[in-house]
Amino acid sequence: MIAVIGGGIVGSLIAREINKYEKDVYLFEAKNGIGMGVTKGNSGIVHGGYDDPPGTLRAELCYMGNRLYDELSKELSIEVLRVGSHVVAFNNEEVSIIDEIEENAINNNVKEYKILDKNEILEMEPLLNQNVLKSFYCPIAGVTEPWEVAMQAARSLEINGGKVFKEKKLVEVNRKNNKYELIFEDASSYLADLVVNACGLYADEVAKLFGDNLPFIFPVKGEYFLFGKDIKYTNSVIFPTPTPLTKGCLVVPTVDGGFLAGPNARGVKSKKDFSTTPEGLLEVKEKSLKLIPSLDFSKNIVKVFAGLRPETQKKDFYIDVGEHGNVIHVSGIRSPGLTAAPAIAKYVVEFLITEKMHIGLRKREDYISHVGKIPHLVETNLNYWEKVIEEDSEAGEMICFCNKVTKKEIKEAIKNGARTVDDIKFATRASFGECQGSFCTSKILKIISEETHISPQDIQQNEKGSWIIASEVRSI
Ligand SMILES: O=P(O)(O)OC[C@H](O)CO
């Protein structure tokens, strides 16, 4: 059995890639949902690959990952919108940074870009700060929903004979003959022939269980505002000019029509600190207003949230075999990790089959590459939706009015394993809308309870202990 530890976008895509060769692939995730760690708190950008330092693994894998998203989006039924991106300059110093980015793009072999002058960019982005002088425009940049990629990759693993385990926190590893005994917090254990450590923020700590010292990972927090769909601020992703620390606070259109403003970049002590702070949010607000002065922070804000970057001193990905063999550590996957993830998955398989590890893998002939998705009925055509309603009236029963999600879609997600409100939220977008579930959460609880016979008091928002109902209620 091949074990992949870490069910974020990187781990899930690695498991899927190995599964194309080997049926017995087990994906272990410590949280109770796939893609609910670093993957969830992410800008969701498929970067163009022009700005990573030439010669780094980031540069090698980012552009390749970007290109792989076309095929991946078809195979996994995920949305990738190639909205393009602009890095914008407002003064001479920033203009010279745009020149450096162009040089970098050339060194990274990225040809898909254009340097735009003031008029050209304002034509494309009329709400942009009118003081803009120049832009580095990259049409192949895009946006996606990172957790959806991870969830669909995990589903593809299950369809192809692999297994996905949640709430499995690895606590001990023993070398047994040529294998690894993996012992989890719940006292379960599995014997693996080969292990891939893709544990995001915790990859350095997990490596220690295998006796390996990896570059130290420290969390760098990014805070965000999520805007609703009422106002269209930009057509594409808008970056300021970068600093050595960060690509900066951006304005990003999301796949479902909203906008993100953020992230800032602040080092924090704890890998569990996902809190937003008044100072951090003020910083994001001020910086994003410099890009789009009409961003209205007084209304239309759906929520604020924070994500953590798994940062290392060298700021590059670290992918290598452990000292005792049969384990590959995939660590330091900071930005552009989401973009690079499909390429990282292929890189790891190359590692396995080439002279680096000499593991004999052969492509499976029974592999099913396409994974379907529960159709979001409001996005289908009306005739189709009417036909579905004729067959199943619950396809016409609206549960989440903000994001227009029907009872049928929620029941499908439960059939696919959803058990918490966040499972439903990330699978269907119900409770992800402007009212943030004020209206639909009680209905979702009721449906989960009816379908699974879990009492409403025992249904969690996400992690263990995040109950929604504290005591008995009359009825929901
Ligand atoms: O701030 P960076 O450079 O870590 O980039 C983070 C994201 O990719 C862009 O929001």
Ligand code: FES
């Ligand atoms: S009704 Fe579901 S988020 Fe508002």
